[in-house]
Amino acid sequence: MKPKKRVVTNRSTAADPYAAPRRRPALAGPVQARPRGPARSDAPAIPVPSRVADVDLSVDLAPARPGALALRNPILVASGTFGYGVEYGEVADVQRLGAICCKGTTLRPRFGNEPPRVTETPAGMLNSIGLQNPGVDAVIEKYAGLWATWQTPVIVNVAGESIEDYVTVVRRLDGVPGVAGIELNISCPNVGKGGLQFAVDREAASAVTAAVRRATDLPLMVKLSPNVADVRAIAKAIEDAGADAISAINTLSGMAIDRRRRRPLLGNTYGGLSGPAIKPVALRIVYEVAQTVRVPVVAIGGVSGLDDVLDFLMAGASAVQVGTAIFADPLLPERLIDELAAYCAEHGLASFRELVGVALPKGRDRPSVKGVEYRP
């Protein structure tokens, strides 16, 4: 019998093992550096920032309310991973951040789910904290006064089980000094609809956004769930209902097994998957949503380095939130601000905004009709 031929490949394990040999494409960096000085003698000179300090990192996340959510930079921290901002005061310089999205806040205090509530996964973690928080009145009393003295805006992440819940919480936050904006966590069960999450039901997502919009003039960002078949119609309904910005994504629904005890590991059985493992999903959703809405899109999901920030910006995000990675490295958000500025200076970009959406299909008014279909 002839011995089987061993197939030797020098490709990395992540390379497509079925790929036919192709001609090597022309090398091109993600962004071509602008030529310094005029390319042609009749072309006007383009001012190119030579110093990191000259790079414009500012971004307005609620352009319809000019200045109301104007950030100094596009690096935010994600809800549930940075507490109320005060917890990291000793370690990180919170004044440098673009904005802080605080822990999910509900009408009444919540003690959260049964333990265990977190577990590590390959390239990520599962959590089922269950929105543990002291309730909106305590949040205002304990933190808002301090937030009002910060130059970093604090966006309060709001959760509820009914539209009335959301509206009541937002009414209490409206006009409170120190509260710069609202992020609606709509990945919560809508008790009136048999527990179906607001985020997975276009009508409910639209209704809660519209009701909150009527209740406040604060900048309003609504956070999408990835746990839907097609997020685009939901994103459009949220924009039409008056959201100033859309953040994407919340965690992916998952679970883990405790093999020794032969049962689900988390006290709540299900948990939300976050971390680098979810980045490709988040990137795909940001790319789709950025083609569907005109309001700013704020990317969340697995950001752990500058490359992730660049990918999300190129896919159409106007800003990014750093989440799970903060647990391992609380200084990461600050470092990303510096690294983004350095990248822009090095590539001759006056503002990071020049990167936003460069990887989107051309012609924003003709969104890609490609769905999430793929053929493995």
Ligand SMILES: Cc1cc2nc3c(=O)[nH]c(=O)nc-3n(C[C@H](O)[C@H](O)[C@H](O)COP(=O)(O)O)c2cc1C
């Ligand atoms: C421990 C933990 C708690 C979270 N709590 C909230 C929350 O209260 N409200 C919310 O909207 N998202 C919450 N999230 C989701 C994050 O804000 C973020 O959307 C998600 O983790 C994906 O980003 P990442 O991969 O960078 O962590 C939480 C995530 C983690 C890991």
